[in-house]
Amino acid sequence: MGLRNLPAILLLNVFGIGLFLSWYLPENHGFWFPIDSSIFHYFNQHLATNSSFLKLVAITNNRAFDSVSLLAMGLLFLYFFVKQDAAGKRWMIIMGIVMLLTAVLLNQSGRLLPVERPSPTLTFTDINRVSELSGIPTKDSSRDSFPGDHGLMLMIYAAFMLRYFTRWAFCIAVGYVIIFSLPRIMVGAHWFTDIYVGALSMACVGLSWWLLTPASDATINFINRSIPGKGKPGN
Incomplete structure (x- = not known):
């Protein structure tokens, strides 16, 4: 599997590394900064003029909305889980655990990138803060927003859906990435590039070596064989 997928792995790595470097190397992030700035200010200007939009952004960035x-x-x-027999349900639970471990490890790897970037709300002055305007507790800032951890988690989920389901x-799941990462961008807790450069480049590089080689299958199968219980292989 690994050798057969090697061209795809290399292509994803070239894309991911190239995407990151296109943002990281240029002074002030090159052409990406005007994109980031325009997106932030577009949403931010409407917070003070549209009360419905303000409430929407406040609610969708409250911790409870997660x-x-x-x-x-x-x-x-669950849609796939209920269709499985005992062995299939057991396998799916283990796969889910491996997916969560992958998310934790890849997210921690993102902390190793040589980047410390405050969110737009901590970068620009004279801006609207959702928590101040709405009175609703929201995550509207971050002292280190790159890469976007929330977006990365959603991308990992989407990749596992493609690898193991349909x-x-x-x-x-890609729809989930767009829908559930958008509130973080609208509120100014993340830049657009935190998610679609930072998280995406991490996902392309890290997940290609994990999901397109035997690594993830071997890990799932090892755990499946090691843990006793109903549906264990060989029972």
């Missing part, structure tokens, strides 16, 4: 994204991912996972499940 449960909605977890529920959406859980329901898609293309339509992947398309739904």
Whole structure:
């Protein structure tokens, strides 16, 4: 599997590294900064003039709203889970655990990047802060927003959907990436490039070596064989 997928792995690595360097190397992030700035100011200007938009952004960036994204991912996972026999359900649970471990490890790897970048709300002056305007507790700032950890988690989920389930499940999961990462951009807790450069480049490089080689399968199968219980291989 690994050798057969080597061209795809290398292509994803070239894309991911190139994407990161296109942002990291130029002074003041080159052409990416005007994009980041325009997107931030577009949403930020409407916070003070549109009360409905302000409430929407405040609610979707409240910590409690994170449960909605977890529920959406859980329901898609459940759709496949209920169709499995005992062995299949056991395998899916183990795969889910491996997916969570992958997310933790890849997210921690992102902390090793030589970047420390405050969010737009801590970079620009004379801007609107959702927490101040709405009175609703929100995550509207970050002292180190790159790469976007929330977006990275969603991308990892989408990649696992593509690797182990169906293309339509992947398309739904990509929708989750867009829908559930957008509030962080609208509120100014993340730059656009925190997610679509930082998180995406991390996902392309890290997940290509994990999901397109035997590594993830071997890990899932090892755990499956090692843990006793109903549905264990060989029982």
